[in-house]
Amino acid sequence: MKILALLLAALAGTSQAQTIKPGLWEFKQTPQLDPARQAQMAQAQKAMESMPAEQRKMIEQMMAQRGVSVNMAGGVITLKTCVTKEQAERNLAPMSQQGNCTQESKRSGSVIQTHFVCTDPASEGDATVTLRGSDGFTNDVTIRHQRQGKTETTKVSGEGRWLGTDCGAVQPAKSQAK
Secondary structure (H helix, E strand, O other), X not given: XXXXXXXXXXXXXXXXXXXXXXXXXXXXXXXXXXXXXXXXXXXXXXXXXXOOXXXXXXXXXXXHHOOOEEEOHHHOEEEEEEEOHHHHHHOOOOOOOOOOEEEEEEEEOOEEEEEEEEEXXXXXXXXXXXXOOOOEEEEEEEEEEEEOOEEEEEEEEEEEEEEEOOOOOOOEOOOOOO
């Protein structure tokens, strides 16, 4: 979720001229994981698939109430989130940014480069977002963090696209206060 919050913050906070549209957004992110993490992701997907339909639906509804719809099929994390008109107008990222993060962004044309540092848990990284108008983007993110005394690097590439004005069952997420 931290990756999503950083991407949305990079999109929303860098320019008044180019803002995201309100409505339903879909993010498809492909993390490059080490074999152990890839196995964990596959195991989580299997666990969701093997749940009784009622239990899976309950979990999906709980996530939707928090403004998130997630699918991890095929190693791609597909997430849907709802951006309110107010969030889009005020350039607020529609996710609470966990980790007490700060960021610096630079924009050149349609390319936004962001460096971020988080303290809880400690991590840092860089994101490059290339805008495709106000209804789409591609991204590359590198996150460095400590795990069991070792520095781990996670790379994620993906894209986001605006699906439309109707968020359906996906409720708007709360924005980080500015």
